[in-house]
Structure formats: C-alpha cells, structure tokens
Amino acid sequence: MEKRRVYRAHVVVVPYHGQGHINPMVQFAKRLASKEIKITIATTSSTAKTVQQIFDSFSVVSIYDDIVEGGVAGPGGFKGFLDRFEAGGLKNLTELVAKQENTEYPVKCLVHDADMMWASNVATELGIARAAFFTQSCAAIGTYYPMHCDLSGKEVPLPAFAIPGLPKLRTPNLPSLGSDTGRYPPLIMHILRQFDNIDKADWVLFNSFDMLEEEVVKWLSKIWRVRTIGPTVPSVYLDKRVADDNDYVFNIHKPITGTCLDWLNKQKIGSVVYVSYGSVTSLSVEQIAEVAEALRRSSYSFLWVVKPTEESMLPSNFKEETSYKGIVVTWCPQLEVLSHEAVGCFVSHCGWNSTMEAISFGVPVVAIPQFLDQIINAHFVEQVWKVGVVSKADENGFACGDELERCITEVMEGVRGHEIKRNAIRWKELAKEAISEGGSSDMY
Numbered sequence: 001m002e003k004r005r006v007y008r009a010h011v012v013v014v015p016y017h018g019q020g021h022i023n024p025m026v027q028f029a030k031r032l033a034s035k036e037i038k039i040t041i042a043t044t045s046s047t048a049k050t051v052q053q054i055f056d057s058f059s060v061v062s063i064y065d066d067i068v069e070g071g072v073a074g075p076g077g078f079k080g081f082l083d084r085f086e087a088g089g090l091k092n093l094t095e096l097v098a099k100q101e102n103t104e105y106p107v108k109c110l111v112h113d114a115d116m117m118w119a120s121n122v123a124t125e126l127g128i129a130r131a132a133f134f135t136q137s138c139a140a141i142g143t144y145y146p147m148h149c150d151l152s153g154k155e156v157p158l159p160a161f162a163i164p165g166l167p168k169l170r171t172p173n174l175p176s177l178g179s180d181t182g183r184y185p186p187l188i189m190h191i192l193r194q195f196d197n198i199d200k201a202d203w204v205l206f207n208s209f210d211m212l213e214e215e216v217v218k219w220l221s222k223i224w225r226v227r228t229i230g231p232t233v234p235s236v237y238l239d240k241r242v243a244d245d246n247d248y249v250f251n252i253h254k255p256i257t258g259t260c261l262d263w264l265n266k267q268k269i270g271s272v273v274y275v276s277y278g279s280v281t282s283l284s285v286e287q288i289a290e291v292a293e294a295l296r297r298s299s300y301s302f303l304w305v306v307k308p309t310e311e312s313m314l315p316s317n318f319k320e321e322t323s324y325k326g327i328v329v330t331w332c333p334q335l336e337v338l339s340h341e342a343v344g345c346f347v348s349h350c351g352w353n354s355t356m357e358a359i360s361f362g363v364p365v366v367a368i369p370q371f372l373d374q375i376i377n378a379h380f381v382e383q384v385w386k387v388g389v390v391s392k393a394d395e396n397g398f399a400c401g402d403e404l405e406r407c408i409t410e411v412m413e414g415v416r417g418h419e420i421k422r423n424a425i426r427w428k429e430l431a432k433e434a435i436s437e438g439g440s441s442d443m444y
Helices: 019-034 045-054 077-099 119-126 138-152 186-195 214-221 257-264 285-297 308-313 334-338 352-361 373-384 401-412 414-435
Strands: 009-014 037-044 059-064 107-113 129-134 203-206 226-228 272-276 301-305 326-329 343-348 365-367 388-390
Touching (some): 009 077, 019 037, 019 107, 019 352, 045 059, 077 119, 119 129, 138 214, 214 226, 257 301, 257 326, 257 334, 272 285, 272 334, 285 301, 334 343, 334 352, 343 352, 343 401, 352 373, 352 414, 365 373, 373 388, 388 401, 388 414, 401 414
Parallel strands (some): 009 037, 009 107, 129 203, 272 301, 272 343, 301 326, 343 365, 365 388
C-alpha cells in the first residue's frame, strides 16, 4: 500500500504568461516540493494542460480559460488578454485558496510573478503570506525601481543603485500596449506596474544568487525582504538533489533533439559557436544577414537556432554553403546544448534565463542585446562577471558581421579568451555552490 504523503505546508504558485516566466517559477516549485511542501500551480488552461502532462507531482489548476477566450490572439491583443486574465484570474484564484481553508493543508503562502500584482490582493483578502517572484535580474529591477518612484512621485528610500557605464536602455515597439504617455514609453509603464504593491510582499524572490549580484542584492535588501533562489536550472545540471528534475516543463516550440546532439557529438571539445536569441526576441532581416556573414567567415563550427518565422530571412544558399561546418535548426534543447563539451561560446541576446544558463554551465558569451534588461545583463556579462564580450552596434543599431566575427574570435581564442573561460568556470562553481545544500539559495 502506497504511503500517504505528509506535507510541511501548502503553497500556491501563480506564474505569469510566457515560457520565460513559467519555467523559472515551476523550477522553484520543484525545489519547494522536494522539501515536503504541497504545491498547487494556478495558471491558464493552456499552460495547465502542458505542465500537468509533463510533471505530475503538482496539482495544476486553471484559473483562466485562455483556450475558450482566445488568449493573446483574442480581442484587444496582448493587453486585452492581460485584462481578461486579471479579471477572471482574481475571482478564481480567490475561490481556489478559500476552498482550501478547512482542508488538512490550507494555503499558507501565495508565490506570484511580480508582473501579476493583482494576485497579491488575494493574499491580503484571505490573510495569508505572499512572495513576489521577479524573473528578471536583480540589476534590472534595481534599475526600474527608481523609475517607479519617479513616476509615483515618491523619493527612492536610499540613493539609487548606479551601474557605471551602462548603455542607454532601448525599448521595442509594441503598439498593442498603448500609445506613448510622455515621460516613459508604454512598455516601461507596463513594467513599472509590478511595483504598485510590492511593499506588501512578505518576501521578494529573484532567480539569481547572492554572489552573482552581490552589491545590488545588498541594495535591494535595504528596501524589501529579498531572497535569491537561483539558478532555477534543472537540478540534474547542478546539485542533483531533486529527483527526475532534468528539464523545464514548458517549451513554446517543439525541441528538435536528435539532430543537434548527434551533430555536436561529432565535434571537437570547445569548438562550436552556439547561436540562439531565445523564445521571444525576433531579429530583423538585416541583423540575420549580419549574423550569417559572421558565421560564414568565422573559422569555427556553429549551431544556429533560427525560428520558423525567420527561416525565410536567411541569405540565399547559406545552409548549403556552410553545411561543411555548421547546421541551422528551428529549435533545440538548449540545456543539453549548453552543457555539451563541444560548445565553446554562446552568441545570445542575453535574456535573463539564457544568461543564467550560460553562467550555470560555464559557457562564455558573445552578447547581442536587443532591448531593456538584455542590455543590463550584457553589461554585467562583460564588465562585472567578465565571462564574455558585448558586440558593439553600428549607427543603425545592428551588430555588423565584422564586429560579430571579431567578438567570436576574441572569446574563442587568445589571452582574453582564456581569461573569460577561467571566469566562466569560476561562476559555474559558485552557481552550483549557491543552490547546493546549505548554499545561499538553498536557505529559503
């Protein structure tokens, strides 16, 4: 007879929409579950269906039916989706938590993505603890918070955290979020909303670790009750303490595993340049042409992930002309690729999840940031952690082929390249130490 499970507490986890938000929060939930915490993940119908099929140790419930109501493609675009998610999610999440009150394991804490500030209201109404979870870096949040104070007409509680030499932040053009309102563009206004009730949080969680962002963690800790709980990379790649934790639960695109890994297995150690811009960032025709030119001229082998929507933008005959030294795929299992001994560097947009994965696997980075926190992350990659270089953009905002080729060569060989590799290995060990038993990220 199967032994009845006994839990220390019950926690409800509410992730925001999108792969880059869902995976870190579900990984954190796995960690909590391994410590005998009962976990309920409250999310959209489409996400609930995907997560439950892959990982059955959680109770995964829907608090908003995005399948019936059209999701992001429904009325009002992305903003319309967010408004509907908030309206339906608030009501259903409140009912979900309230129904557990008289059970053996009532909900003790609500962990919500900081972007879903409305979820915090449920904790207030029902009198339970709440933790806001940021899926961007501490440095990015430390940069945005003074903007929030400026916009809301209050003083920053202490001198603003400064990042010397940080380039000017750029924003993508996302008209569906509304028109320009003056001081800050619509996307920044949307980002700053996550601070509206952050002061009510009992804890503020970050997918980072103390030593990685030591100074900014100290700064933020003077404002909120901060806890770093990362890296949220599957346990098999770090401490191996969480059973069966060898992959993320959510992928927008279907990973093409065999082709990538079979090809990598035939390459020499540290000889491959891996190129990927994440699940959301899209490159222009011009930038794709520059990347292609750099890879064509480089003396190194390459594995390039080009999303299905971008395949038609590749230069004519590029695949055929470079097939002797590289492959182009529409998606791949990034964790398995970055952990492969053949990979020598990672050409990345420097989204936070990709950056944390590179740090966790000790892979040097050539950064081509596109906007917002990617620029901050890339700056830290080069100037603070010294695990890579940032490709300089030309007057049109593109990283040209010559510059990309120079950066790849600099990282893959020479004096600076050796220094970057040494630093990357050091941070890899520190990441493993942080998440291991007794580490800074293990002591929640």
